[in-house]
Amino acid sequence: MAYTKRLDGRKNNELRPMEAKTGVVKNADGSASFKIGKTWAIAAVYGPRDLNPRFLQNPKKGILRCNYGMMPFSGSGDRIRPGRSRRAQEIAMVMTKSLEPVVDLSAFPNSVVDVYVDLPQTDAGTRCAAISAASMALADAGIPMKDMICSVSVGQVQETVLADLTYNEEAHEAPVSDIPIAMVHNTGELSLLQMDGEISREDLMKALALGKEACEQVYKVQVAALKEKFKK
Amino acid sequence: MTGLVQQERNVVVPGEVLAEGMDYLPGDNTYREQDKIYAKALGLVNVNNRVVKITSLAGPYLPRAGDKIIGKVVDITMSGWRIETGTAYQAMLMVRDATMRFIRKEEDLTKILDIGDYVVVKITNVTSQMLIDLTMKGPGLHKVSGGRLMKINAQKVPRVIGKQGSMITLIKERTGCQITVGQNGRVWLRGTAEGEMKATVAIKMIEEQSHLEGLTDKIGKFLGEAPKFEKPVTTPQEGGEQ
Incomplete structure (x- = not known):
């Protein structure tokens, strides 16, 4: 049986309701909160600051260092062990790689910009929410950036291509694929493309087209939140 | 188009x-x-x-030659002091740039500047790798004593100083405080307790509303009429709005 009606009643291309805010962590140089449905990411940016150990320093430009963490109580009820797990390290790495194309730290040699993202509540699509929040926090911190990064997940459940899967959809007992993407807004280039499961070539192209449209919606929310602080 | x-x-x-x-x-x-x-x-x-x-509207301070900044002494070396600048980079203040007096080789440098002291200094040189040289010789450059220090975003410094120093002069006159604004976002104030408090609130207000127009009038209204303080020391401020 085909997956014709989504579990939460959304349309196939419809995202969960989004909510974004900047300046949520006053101690940080820049910060942002990004919610999409039940998934909630908080990002804080510190720096550029002194980088130790020194062998990590790059004398040509500053480096970007991301940290990702799900809070212990954030999942479906089981305590999530805090700290670096194999999964958290991988996500931190893909976050760094997806943000690097737009962040320009050539004016800050030997320094580091730290991005910390933690998720108080999760319901799939955490790395996408984390990247969207991190991009806003970097802009809020005034770090030179060529563009914004917007991120969302797409996928396929029983031959239906969907945007922004929830955990229940990801765990659906059927052929499911989950494709988190991140897009450089102006050029439409993808700076993150991963996949769980399998998908046919045609459906992948369909999913990516859907993803780009969805990223555009995320971008609108990001921009509105960044400008909110400066309303007259 | x-x-x-x-x-x-x-x-x-x-x-x-x-x-x-x-x-x-x-x-x-x-x-x-x-x-x-x-x-x-x-x-x-x-x-x-x-x-x-x-x-x-936000962002880090980029050290530039000619800027007056407020730094903190973090280390003492053979030939001078290492100064923390509030950026990712530390700066060097050589003995010969710190004082007019002749310093003997075996003299105790902590007598001049000790670790933890704050100094108002000027950047003389910055390399591409952000090695920063400082000087404390010049008008308005000195070791900080007394008063209080506050931190604002470095991008808001031109707003706090205002056109030709209009904003900072206003705050100085109305609160009777002596104020030094470093380009790195550190502000040092000294005056009466109430004056310092009022000036701190005013500077925080400027930082928060820096994107709005007509700020000088607003701050003027907030500070009220000039009280009967003795005339503040007016030092010329550089790096205000163009």
Whole structure:
């Protein structure tokens, strides 16, 4: 049986309701909160600051260092062990790689910009929410950036291509694929493309087209939140 | 379509198109790609003749030669002091740039500046790798004693100083405080307890509302009429708004 009606009643291309805010962590140089449905990411940016150990320093430009963490109580009820797990390290790495194309730290040699993202509540699509929040926090911190990064997940459940899967959809007992993407807004280039499961070539192209449209919606929310602080 | 896409004083985010066509030139915090000029930072659009630039609303301080900053002594070496500048980089203050007096080789440098002391210094040189040289010889450069220190965003410093120092002079006159604003965002105030408190609140207000117009009037209203303090020491401030 085909997956014709989504579990939460959304349309196939419809995202969960989004909510974004900047300046949520006053101690940080820049910060942002990004919610999409039940998934909630908080990002804080510190720096550029002194980088130790020194062998990590790059004398040509500053480096970007991301940290990702799900809070212990954030999942479906089981305590999530805090700290670096194999999964958290991988996500931190893909976050760094997806943000690097737009962040320009050539004016800050030997320094580091730290991005910390933690998720108080999760319901799939955490790395996408984390990247969207991190991009806003970097802009809020005034770090030179060529563009914004917007991120969302797409996928396929029983031959239906969907945007922004929830955990229940990801765990659906059927052929499911989950494709988190991140897009450089102006050029439409993808700076993150991963996949769980399998998908046919045609459906992948369909999913990516859907993803780009969805990223555009995320971008609108990001921009509105960044400008909110400066309303007259 | 060619010409300006954004209005003067609009708030833009990184990646937003500012102008199309070759009629405009990219200034600070912007870049050109093919025939469009894009923003490279969160800030206000500023058009000066044909140059479009972004006045950043947040962001780190970039050390520049000639800037007056407030630093903290973090280390003492053979030939001088290592100064923390509030950026990712530390600076060196050589003995010969710190004092007019002759210093004997075996003299105790902590007598002049000790670890933890704050100093008002001027940057004399910055290399591409951000090695910073400082001097404490010059008018208005000294070791800080008494008063209080506050931190603001370095991008808001020109607003706090105002055009030709109008804003800072206003605060000095109305609160009777002696105020030094470092380009790195550190502000040192000394006066009566109430004066210091009032000046702190006023500077915080400027920092929060720096993107709005008519701020000097607002601050003037907040501070009220000039009280009967003795005339404050007026030191010339550099690096205010153009």
